[in-house]
Amino acid sequence: MDTYQQRSDDLSAEPPIQCEACRTALFVGGQTRDALSFLLVDELTVPLVGCDEHVEQFAATCGLTTRGSADLLQHRPAGGIQCPSCRLAVRNPTQPMIPVADGAVVVPACPEHQADTVDRFQIGLQTRHQLTTTLNASRPG
Numbered sequence: 001m002d003t004y005q006q007r008s009d010d011l012s013a014e015p016p017i018q019c020e021a022c023r024t025a026l027f028v029g030g031q032t033r034d035a036l037s038f039l040l041v042d043e044l045t046v047p048l049v050g051c052d053e054h055v056e057q058f059a060a061t062c063g064l065t066t067r068g069s070a071d072l073l074q075h076r077p078a079g080g081i082q083c084p085s086c087r088l089a090v091r092n093p094t095q096p097m098i099p100v101a102d103g104a105v106v107v108p109a110c111p112e113h114q115a116d117t118v119d120r121f122q123i124g125l126q127t128r129h130q131l132t133t134t135l136n137a138s139r140p141g
């Protein structure tokens with residue numbers, strides 16, 4: 001047996017983004033600070049880049065993972081970004097894109113908080129999937 005495996009984690013392949021507004025935000029507006037939104041969830045304050053619709057969807061999905069609220073600001077929060085590494089990361093243009101439905105958002109945060117945020121998003125997606133499945137499954141018959 002050969003242990004060779006076809007690896008599909010080719011990070012250089014960018015996911016196709018159907019949403020034109022996201023593409024504009026990511027590739028054009030993403031270079032300006034005006035395109036930043038800020039997600040406030042629990043202790044996290046993370047910047048997000050994407051179109052309004054998909055940034056909101058991302059934030060709402062993250063909000064499923066907290067009992068508190070997930071707030072989305074279209075402006076820099078009063079306290080600013082707490083984490084100094086996140087503040088630097090905002091200026092780093094090579095951040096991975098996270099697919100959101102037919103769009104994508106970028107989380108220009110430090111690796112730690114980026115992972116935190118992406119984790120929340122994944123858990124939120126699962127939570128929403130379970131909610132949907134439960135609703136469907138609860139139908140008699």
Ligand SMILES: [Zn+2]
Nearest residue numbers: 019022051103
């Ligand atoms: Zn979009």
Ligand SMILES: [Zn+2]
Nearest residue numbers: 083086110113
């Ligand atoms: Zn950080």
